[in-house]
Amino acid sequence: MEKIKTMEEAMLNPELTEVVQVDNALKDFIVEYTGEELNPENGEVTVEMVVEVLASHFPEVVFALAEENFIRGYQQAMTDLEVSEEEEQNTPYNHLTQEDVERMKTNNE
Numbered sequence: 001m002e003k004i005k006t007m008e009e010a011m012l013n014p015e016l017t018e019v020v021q022v023d024n025a026l027k028d029f030i031v032e033y034t035g036e037e038l039n040p041e042n043g044e045v046t047v048e049m050v051v052e053v054l055a056s057h058f059p060e061v062v063f064a065l066a067e068e069n070f071i072r073g074y075q076q077a078m079t080d081l082e083v084s085e086e087e088e089q090n091t092p093y094n095h096l097t098q099e100d101v102e103r104m105k106t107n108n109e
Helices: 007-011 025-038 047-057 059-089 098-108
Strands: none
Touching: 025 047, 047 059
């Protein structure tokens, strides 16, 4: 049985706790800068630490990414809602009244 998550657990992004793997010059610079800025005890820099440093020193970038993500999420939600409404309208039983449903139940018993 799957454990029920709290709201806080559901909102956690596990990618934020991942240690950044340096594989190019830009990452190397950002990880080094973040490490010097935050000085983590274990010497490892996580994605969350990089976001924290970027947000404090370059908020325009973080804001632009967050805004784009929000807009795309909102557009997807609207698309999902439209599809859901179309599917609901195309249900073969959507024209039935409560009396029709009760009659069908009685006939099937």
